[in-house]
Amino acid sequence: GNSVTQMEGPVTLSEEAFLTINCTYTATGYPSLFWYVQYPGEGLQLLLKATKADDKGSNKGFEATYRKETTSFHLEKGSVQVSDSAVYFCALRTSGSRLTFGEGTQLTVNP
């Protein structure tokens, strides 16, 4: 079956620090990969996605590259801001299947 493993949180950084949140997956077939962000008190929003190997998804300064050889989709940002404080979910989906989520990583950015 499909599964997603995210690095355990919470993660606390200072403003302008470099961010990496690790995500690895197991899947049957060729999945599409996603990062979702959940700001306090809100629903999940799609942050970025990649649909095939070596694709790079990017949005709002965040990036993640679909690495088939290491089954990974790590989220990175070069300089985080206080407004990036949120919970980040890695997810995958294969054809016709449901979206499978990781457990989520809480990020807190301090000024």
Place this chain on the structure above:
Amino acid sequence: NAGVTQTPKFQVLKTGQSMTLQCAQDMNHEYMSWYRQDPGMGLRLIHYSVGAGITDQGEVPNGYNVSRSTTEDFPLRLLSAAPSQTSVYFCASSYSGPQGGNGYTFGSGTRLTVV
């Protein structure tokens, strides 16, 4: 605005009461799902639907019923509320795609407390 609309946003129920959480989308999405989110437990799938008239169980279906009579609506029914059902509930929808390349669009959630 196009999207997924959930009502109500907040609800307090007494143990044993029943209620329906509403979810509607106007994007003509085939897939619709209900998740619950509990502290430290991520998102857990309750029920999902791949089209009108077709529903199936997710990871935690007990105590909940769903139906999908139209493409737009996917209500979630709590049959007899229990304190263990205190949670935040999210509805989500998406197109189907040949590679599953479409992510889900989420509603803003319903915060349910059962006392």
